[in-house]
Amino acid sequence: MMMDPRVTKNLTHGVYLVGTKVGEKRNLMTLAWLMQSSSSPLMISLAVSVRHLTTELLRKSNLFSVSILRPAQKNIAKKCGTISGRTADKTASLALEDGPEGLPILKDAAGWLVCRKTAEVPCGDHIVFMAEVIDSAVQGDDAMVYRS
Template sequence: MGKDYMNAITQGVYVIGAKNGEKKNLMTAAWLTQISSRPNQILVAVSAGHYTAEMLQNNAHFTISVLAKGQEEVAKACGFVSGRNAEKTELVACIYDEKDCPIVKDSAAYMICEVNKVYQLGDHVLFTAEVLDGENSGKEPMVYHKADFFG
C-alpha cells in the first residue's frame, strides 16, 4: 500500500470566470463543493498566489463553468498559463453573463456566483459564494483523477 492516498480523491473539473475592471480571466479548478442548498452555496479553493484569487478578492462576482466530457483542451488552456500573462478568453470560446463575466461555451453547466466569505487556509484561499443563477445543459461532466481527465 502506497502513501499517495490523496491521489485517490476524484474531483469535478471547473473553470472559474472572473472579471476585474476590463480584465477577464479563466482558471481551471478542481477543488469546489456545494455547501448549502437553501440558499445554494459553494466553496472553492484557489491557490493564494494565483491571479484568480486576487481577482475574486477585488470583485465578488464570478462564474463557474462545469466542464463537459471532451473539454480536456479547455481545461489545459485555462490551467497551464497565468491570466497575468495571457488573455485566456481569446484561447477559449466563451459566452458572457449580464456583468460581462466569462462562461465557457458548451460546458455541462454554469453558475453565476457572488463571494460572501473569504478564508486564508494553508496555501489556498477559500471562497464561499452564493449561486445566484445557472444552467445545466445535460451534458456529462468531466472528472479529474491522478492527473488525468475522464468522463
Template structure:
C-alpha cells in the same frame, strides 16, 4: 494496519489524487479583460438556504486577487473534451481565453460554452486553510445544459472521462 506517515506535499498530492473530482472554471471580466482560474476542489450543494458552493484556491495564486474583485463570477462545470480548455485557463503564460467560446451574463460573469452547468455567483466569504483559502460562493442564478458532454474528471493527476457502457438487448 499501517498508515503512511509521509506527509510531504508530493506524497499527499499522490494520495489525494486517489479521490476523483470534477473541474470548474471560474471566470469574469475585470477591467475589460477576461480573467479565470480552474478548480478541482469545487463543491456544489454546500448549502441550499442560502444557496452556496465552494472551492479552494492556493494562497500563491496571482489571478485570484484580481478575480475576487468581480461583482459576479461565472462558474462553468467542465465536461469531456474540455481538458485543453482547462489547461489553457490554468496556464501562467499567454492569453488564457484565445479561441475560447464564452458567454457573458451582463454582470461581468463569463461562462464557457458547452459546459454542463453554469452558476452565476458572488463571493460570500473566505476562510484561511493552510496554503489555500476556502472560498464560499453565493449562487444567484444557474443554467443547466442537458446536451453537454459527460463530466471531465480529475483523478490520479490525469484528466479522465466517464463513459456509460452500452448494453445490447
C-alpha cells in the same frame, strides 16, 4: 502517525473554469477543488492558491462564474490550468458568452453557475472562497470527473 501524501490521488473531483472580471481584465482558471456547501440557499466553496491571478481578481470582485467542463474539453482544462492570466489572455480563443457584468462563461459547458462571494477563509497555501449561487443553467449531463 505516518501520513501518506499519495492519499489525495483517491480524492475525486469535477473540473471547472472559474471566470472573473475586474475592470477590463477577464480571466478563466481551471479548478478542481470545488464543492457544494449548502443546498438552501445553494452555496459552493472553492479553494484557490494564493499565487494565482484568480485569487487577486476574486478578492476585488463580488461576482464570479463557474463553467462545468465536459470530458471532451480536456484541452481547455489544460490551457486554462497551466497558463496564468498574468501572461496571456486565456479568454481570447474560446467560444464564450457574457454573464452578468461581462463575466466570461464557456458556451459549450455542461452547465454554469453565477455566484456571489460571501466569505473568504485562508486555508494553508490556498484561500477558500464561499459563495451563493444566484443564477445557473444545465446544458448537458456529461460533467468531467478528475483524480490528480
